[in-house]
Amino acid sequence: MTTARPTLTDDVRLAGALVRDAGRLALEMRRGGIAAEQKSSVSDLVTAADRAAERLVVDRLGRERPDDAVLGEEGAAREGASGRRWVIDPVDGTYNFVSGLTWWCSALALTEGEGEEERVVLGAVYHPHDDVLYVGGPDVPTTRNGERLPTLEDRPLGESCLTTYLHPPFFGDPVGDAFSQVASGAATLRMLGSGSMDLTAVAQGRLHVSCQHSVPPWDRLPGLGLVLGVGGVGRQVSAAGVVWSVTGVPTAVADVCAALAR
Incomplete structure (x- = not known):
């Protein structure tokens, strides 16, 4: 039996839930104290929270979007058959996260196509400190906690x-x-x-x-x-x-x- 292709509304709902759950998990782990490992430089860090949050997202995508490809900052990689890909940053701003600063988030994007033809379908970002969820894309008017943001005013x-x-x-x-x-x-x-x-x-x-x-x-x-x-x-x-x-x-x-x- 062929699985019905998810609607854009379905994807928006799932993306928001994924980044919110990942961000809340990372925040809870930070409250308990967390050690960091250095990757490429003193400001390029990874923690157990990064890995746990990425695993949470990847596991749920495996259940709900098994045909989609996955790429995560902390090593998650899965080929897909749908022509779509979920790109995951479980904790963006890990140096801030480790240092006790609030300018960090959990983020992901859904794309379609491959190589130079890959295009963003939507992005989702959750800021745990302020409990704020952003979702938007070319065909998805960007919202902040469900409220539509105004069109940007252009300037030089x-x-x-x-x-x-x-x-x-x-x-x-x-x-x-x-x-x-x-x-x-x-x-x-x-x-x-x-x-x-x-x-x-x-x-x-x-x-x-x-x-x-x-x-x-x-x-x-x-x-x-x-x-x-x-x-x-x-x-x-x-x-x-x-x-x-x-x-x-x-x-x-x-x-x-x-x-x-x-």
């Missing part, structure tokens, strides 16, 4: 708050120089430590454009879905030997890409 980079996550070792090299071309044209700059959380702020018009290089799909796609759902845009461009992901209000995104091209 010179009137925008730019957000990034640029490691200090890149300062002064070609990558840092390329970013300086961008930052020098912005009204102000923030570096808060969670890409998906930053993009919830962009989707709400609190920040305006994100520019970061070498972004893995689990850090880029969930928030991209939210921004697309309020009329924003996302582009990827190459500069200084790396690929930059630029997401936000349309004119500021165009200005950032032009600065990188210089």
Whole structure:
């Protein structure tokens, strides 16, 4: 018997439940005290909460979306037959999470297609500290705890708050120089430590454009879905030997890409 294809409403409901449950599990584990392991750098950490939250999401997807592919930051990987993929970041902002800061979340995205044809269907982000759930996508108007967010007001980079996550070792090299071309044209700059959380702020018009290089799909796609759902845009461009992901209000995104091209 062929399983009925889930509706977009079904996917929105499931995505919200998954990130909420994952985020609440991570928060509860943090309250009990948790140790961190270093991955690639002192700010690139993983904890038992990351792994447990990812396992929770993957196990439920295995039951409810067995034909879909899965990719998780902490190693989950499953091929699928449906042409769809769930991309999971169980704890985005783990350094903040470990340090007792509140700017972290659980996030995921659902995509369709493969390779260059892959497109975001929806993104979901849950912020445990404020108990806030964001869900949105190109065909899903972005909501905050079920309330629809307004369409973004466009503005140029010179009137925008730019957000990034640029490691200090890149300062002064070609990558840092390329970013300086961008930052020098912005009204102000923030570096808060969670890409998906930053993009919830962009989707709400609190920040305006994100520019970061070498972004893995689990850090880029969930928030991209939210921004697309309020009329924003996302582009990827190459500069200084790396690929930059630029997401936000349309004119500021165009200005950032032009600065990188210089």
